[in-house]
Each structure stands twice: as structure tokens, then as C-alpha cells.
Amino acid sequence: MPATFIHRSILTVGFLSLFHAAYSAAQHRSYLRLNDLDFTHLPLDIFIQTLISLFIIMYGVLQVAGDFKEIKASADLEDRTWETYRNIPSFYTFSHRGGKCSQLASKSGLEEIE
Amino acid sequence: MATKVKNEPFVAYSESAIRNNLSIVEYCRTSVAAVSGCTAGVLGLTGLYGALFFIVAVTGFWFMLLGKAGIDSWKKFFISRKSLLINGIFGHFFTYILCWTFIYGMVHVY
Numbered sequence: 001m002p003a004t005f006i007h008r009s010i011l012t013v014g015f016l017s018l019f020h021a022a023y024s025a026a027q028h029r030s031y032l033r034l035n036d037l038d039f040t041h042l043p044l045d046i047f048i049q050t051l052i053s054l055f056i057i058m059y060g061v062l063q064v065a066g067d068f069k070e071i072k073a074s075a076d077l078e079d080r081t082w083e084t085y086r087n088i089p090s091f092y093t094f095s096h097r098g099g100k101c102s103q104l105a106s107k108s109g110l111e112e113i114e
Numbered sequence: 115m116a117t118k119v120k121n122e123p124f125v126a127y128s129e130s131a132i133r134n135n136l137s138i139v140e141y142c143r144t145s146v147a148a149v150s151g152c153t154a155g156v157l158g159l160t161g162l163y164g165a166l167f168f169i170v171a172v173t174g175f176w177f178m179l180l181g182k183a184g185i186d187s188w189k190k191f192f193i194s195r196k197s198l199l200i201n202g203i204f205g206h207f208f209t210y211i212l213c214w215t216f217i218y219g220m221v222h223v224y
Contacts, residue, residue: 018149022156026221039222042158054153058175061145062182065138068191069131 011060017053021046127193135191139179139198146175147206148213155217168210172203 024046032039041047150171154164176199183191192198 018152018156022152022217022221025156025158029222039158047157050153050156054150054171055174057149058146058171058178061142061149062175062178065142066134068135068138068183069128070190071127071131071135071193072190073126073128 007060007063011064014053014056014060017049021050021053143206147209151210151213152217154214156221158222164214168207
């Protein structure tokens with residue numbers, strides 16, 4: 001399953017969500033500073049959003065990075081048929097008698113028609 | 115141990131496939147180190163909590179990786195699953211610290 005548009009959009013959503021959480025945390029911090037309060041911990045919603053966006057990004061990266069290949073050397077030989085091995089491109093011949101014969105045949109055919 | 119090795123049949127591995135898989139894993143783990151560093155910075159973790167969070171994030175990613183490869187079929191794609199967790203973890207830890215301190219400074223200090 002190669003990387004699709006859905007996976008890329010999941011990744012984008014994760015990054016946007018993480019950025020939003022970071023911005024919220026910065027705002028919370030400036031709120032504390034303005035009210036002369038001490039920082040003890042983040043609000044729970046920002047905390048949860050940050051963690052969830054981390055896992056969304058992990059999933060997105062994993063899907064976008066690509067697919068694993070089987071490491072056994074015989075893995076991609078198993079689904080080939082006998083025809084694939086009998087096919088040898090170096091022995092292809094294109095200038096054989098078939099062309100001449102079909103030319104003659106078509107000429108005589110034409111003459112017969114005329 | 116020796117008898118165990120003797121009993122296993124010889125398997126030929128495709129080098130390009132191994133390299134492909136490991137490069138995918140490396141890419142993901144670098145990204146995860148950077149992003150979990152950003153997360154730790156946003157959360158405002160300090161000291162050993164940050165290191166613990168790194169361990170948790172990397173282990174969580176390891177499970178997701180095994181989940182993608184298949185719980186039973188990871189042997190088709192990787193030779194050892196322990197090396198997926200351990201390899202180059204200190205290099206990733208420095209990436210993590212870089213992002214952690216940067217984002218911590220951006221969010222909580224300034």
C-alpha cells in the first residue's frame with residue numbers, strides 16, 4: 001500500500017494540531033506571566049492534544065515513508081511463471097521471412113482484388 | 115545456542131530489500147525523534163522526565179512499526195526486531211534534545 005493522499009493529509013493534520021497545541025501552550029504561559037502565577041503544569045486539554053498529535057504524526061510518517069520489501073532473496077521469484085524464464089530478449093529476431101511473406105501475400109491479394 | 119544455529123536452514127537474503135527496509139525505518143525514527151522532541155518541548159518537560167518521555171515515544175513507535183510489519187510476519191521484513199529499537203538510539207537522542215530545547219525555549223521561555 002503506497003503512500004496516498006489520505007496519509008499525507010493525516011500527517012499534515014498532525015503537524016497542524018501539534019502547532020496549535022504549541023501556540024495554546026505559549027498563550028497559557030503568557031497568561032500566567034500576566035497574572036503573576038507560577039507554572040505548575042499545562043492544562044489537561046493541551047496536554048492531551050499534544051500527545052494525540054504526536055501519535056498521529058508517528059502514524060502518518062510510518063505510512064508515508066513507504067512499504068517494506070520481503071528480505072528473502074527468493075521472495076520476488078515465487079510469483080513468476082515458466083513463460084517469464086523462457087522469454088529471452090537477446091534472441092528476438094525482427095528481420096525474418098515473415099515480413100516478406102506477408103508483403104507478397106498482401107500484394108497478390110491486392111492484385112487479385114484489382 | 116550452537117545447536118539452534120545448526121538446525122536452522124540457510125536463508126539467502128536480498129541485500130537491496132534489507133537496505134530499503136532499514137532506510138525506511140531510519141527515516142521514520144529520525145522524524146519520530148524530532149517530533150517527540152517538539153512534543154516534549156511543548157509539554158514543558160524538564161530533566162529526567164524528558165529522557166523518560168523519549169524512551170516512551172521510541173518504544174511506542176517500535177510497537178507501531180511492528181504493527182505495520184505485522185505482529186507475526188515481521189520476520190519477513192527484518193532480521194532482528196531488537197536492533198530496530200536499539201540501533202543508533204544515542205544519535206536520535208541528540209536530535210531529540212535539539213528539538214526539545216529549541217521548542218521549550220520557543221514556547222515556555224519567550
